[in-house]
Amino acid sequence: DSGVTQTPKHLITATGQRVTLRCSPRSGDLSVYWYQQSLDQGLQFLIQYYNGEERAKGNILERFSAQQFPDLHSELNLSSLELGDSALYFCASSVPGTSNTGELFFGEGSRLTVL
Amino acid sequence: QQQVKQSPQSLIVQKGGISIINCAYENTAFDYFPWYQQFPGKGPALLIAIRPDVSEKKEGRFTISFNKSAKQFSLHIMDSQPGDSATYFCAASRPVGYSTLTFGKGTMLLVSP
Numbered sequence: 298d299s300g301v302t303q304t305p306k307h308l309i310t311a312t313g314q315r316v317t318l319r320c321s322p323r324s325g326d327l328s329v330y331w332y333q334q335s336l337d338q339g340l341q342f343l344i345q346y347y348n349g350e351e352r353a354k355g356n357i358l359e360r361f362s363a364q365q366f367p368d369l370h371s372e373l374n375l376s377s378l379e380l381g382d383s384a385l386y387f388c389a390s391s392v393p394g395t396s397n398t399g400e401l402f403f404g405e406g407s408r409l410t411v412l
Numbered sequence: 413q414q415q416v417k418q419s420p421q422s423l424i425v426q427k428g429g430i431s432i433i434n435c436a437y438e439n440t441a442f443d444y445f446p447w448y449q450q451f452p453g454k455g456p457a458l459l460i461a462i463r464p465d466v467s468e469k470k471e472g473r474f475t476i477s478f479n480k481s482a483k484q485f486s487l488h489i490m491d492s493q494p495g496d497s498a499t500y501f502c503a504a505s506r507p508v509g510y511s512t513l514t515f516g517k518g519t520m521l522l523v524s525p
Contacts, residue, residue, distance in 0.1 A: 353512050
């Protein structure tokens, strides 16, 4: 158990809909990362937050947005869903500052299926 | 642009054999090279990592070999076991702190009994 909690584990929805994925990082971790995993693209970095502020942006679509709240949990919002958005979405967290060894601690993912 | 290229895509090894997975990177600013292991239904977990100041790092049956001049690194799994069957991802990042990991596309390893 990595200590990172993601909900829901599975989600089935229709094209055009909007969903929200939630992530609680490990206790004490200030950084939250979102990754998308698909069979053909592997693990694609979407976005990173550090202590509530956006820190880095990767291949995140404009239809997607995220935020990190004062209690450090994060939400990834996916809107106007398309079939191609079906994937596993992972959240990860890391130890802050000088204690950071570079290790990311991943949750078990949220599997999104768009029909 | 794929910054970390991983091969092979899949690999079948007999129990007791050596599994070898290779990665190549392009960005010379990368200075941290981890390998993550992912079992079905689970998130990736750090297996072993190396920094470019050493050419090899060994932890148990797992060894990373690093060739800075060739911008390549590889994972060797000695005495492969069925329990090692998983997907393996190589990754790279710039100096630790706030940088993000760039992952390869993964290698599905199956160790046959």
